Amino acid sequence: QVQLVQSGAEVKKPGASVKVSCKTSGYTFTGYHMHWVRQAPGQGLEWMGWINPNSGGTYYAQKFQGRVTMTRDTSIAIIYMELSRLESDDTAVYFCGRESLPAARPFDSWGQGTLVTVSS
Amino acid sequence: DIQMTQSPASLSASVGDRVTITCRASQNIDTDLNWYQQLPGRAPKVLVYASYVLQSGVPSRFSGSGSGTDFTLTISSLQPEDFATYYCEQTYNTPRAFGPGTKVN
Numbered sequence: 001q002v003q004l005v006q007s008g009a010e011v012k013k014p015g016a017s018v019k020v021s022c023k024t025s026g027y028t029f030t031g032y033h034m035h036w037v038r039q040a041p042g043q044g045l046e047w048m049g050w051i052n053p054n055s056g057g058t059y060y061a062q063k064f065q066g067r068v069t070m071t072r073d074t075s076i077a078i079i080y081m082e083l084s085r086l087e088s089d090d091t092a093v094y095f096c097g098r099e100s101l102p103a104a105r106p107f108d109s110w111g112q113g114t115l116v117t118v119s120s
Numbered sequence: 121d122i123q124m125t126q127s128p129a130s131l132s133a134s135v136g137d138r139v140t141i142t143c144r145a146s147q148n149i150d151t152d153l154n155w156y157q158q159l160p161g162r163a164p165k166v167l168v169y170a171s172y173v174l175q176s177g178v179p180s181r182f183s184g185s186g187s188g189t190d191f192t193l194t195i196s197s198l199q200p201e202d203f204a205t206y207y208c209e210q211t212y213n214t215p216r217a218f219g220p221g222t223k224v225n
Contacts, residue, residue, distance in 0.1 A: 044220045045158075045164065105211050
């Protein structure tokens with residue numbers, strides 16, 4: 001079955017960078033776009049961007065452009081999201097999600113989430 | 121960018137109640153609208169996609185409708201496991217966008 005397993009919680013200081021991983025299994029890695037979505041404490045869901053695991057092509061939400069980098073390693077079926085110049089407002093749970101193929105392309109599988117805490 | 125709104129922001133309901141949540145897009149999105157349920161401390165789970173298509177394994181008490189700018193998620197008879205937060209999401213344009221959520225208490 002499809003599984004997305006994310007790396008563990010991180011605590012970072014303001015100005016630092018964080019890199020979160022999402023290990024995939026149970027399906028053809030290069031066949032599905034992967035997205036990152038974050039959720040600040042007590043808040044809603046915020047879409048960050050996507051990566052095409054086949055080509056490595058990416059699209060980032062304007063809010064994160066210049067600070068976020070999404071990459072993949074096809075040999076081990078893992079995607080990564082690196083966020084730089086962290087601020088306290090970046091404290092959130094970060095989810096990876098698989099974009100499925102039917103109409104409206106919903107996220108049919110999600111990672112368990114990775115809590116990133118930014119604190120001095 | 122397309123903006124999504126939801127109403128109400130929260131609602132109180134009892135087991136067995138019929139619950140309706142509304143989602144509105146700032147412009148036409150045809151039927152490119154998904155609904156997710158999120159339990160506390162968990163990742164979201166897709167319930168309905170393309171406005172009205174029930175995701176495999178989702179109970180039939182959930183249903184979606186709408187097209188264009190106005191959409192509805194209905195729970196025909198609320199069950200204890202349905203107390204959660206519900207989000208709509210548009211995928212008509214990039215960037216994708218979620219609504220602010222509706223908490224069912």
